[in-house]
Amino acid sequence: MKHGVILAGGGGHALVVAGSLRRSGRAVVGFLDDDPAAVLSLEPGSAEHLGPLSQIERCASSGCGVVLALGDVTLRRRVIDAHAHTLRRGSAVVDGTAMVAAAVSELGAGVYVGAKAVVQVRASIGEHAIINTGAIIEHECRIGSNVHVAPGGVLGGRVTVGPDTLIGLGARVLPGVRIGSGCVVGAGAVVTGDLPDGARVAGVPARPI
Structure with a gap:
């Protein structure tokens, strides 16, 4: 997998974060979401769906940075608690x-x-x-x-x-x-x-x- 940024989340907030990253010249190489048809996959030139949110550690070990891109506070907390060590490096x-x-x-x-x-x-x-x-x-x-x-x-x-x-x-x-x-x-x-x-x-x- 090429180096770049992987988004943990593929919904509306992920669209916003992806826009900020791309405007700064950082490549979004894919996203993780439990819904493979999340809205980010429908964007023109969309990022690749790389699997469910449970795959955060696997993607981080590939050399890509992982950016949490979920807007819902409750869901974000669950993901943070489950993957604290990896996400703390972001x-x-x-x-x-x-x-x-x-x-x-x-x-x-x-x-x-x-x-x-x-x-x-x-x-x-x-x-x-x-x-x-x-x-x-x-x-x-x-x-x-x-x-x-x-x-x-x-x-x-x-x-x-x-x-x-x-x-x-x-x-x-x-x-x-x-x-x-x-x-x-x-x-x-x-x-x-x-x-x-x-x-x-x-x-x-x-x-x-």
């Missing part, structure tokens, strides 16, 4: 149109920073987090592992987000707020106060649902 993928400050504290293994996203000074982004298209992470934020900040989400300065949390499309989190692990913040919500682990909120201001 590099971050930063779209060429994103702005990541030179003084970012941490950009963990397997992080994806999408098109026109912004990660500001002294922010810390944990392993396998997704900072999706147009999202803004302001100064001194602390983003845990496997957090997904969906397109257009905005986190004010010094926000803390625990692992495995989803910040929905266009949601806003005010400066200094602490959000626990495993939370879901609905699309368009405005979070004005701290949230405990497992909270599910929506609305303006955000309230439990």
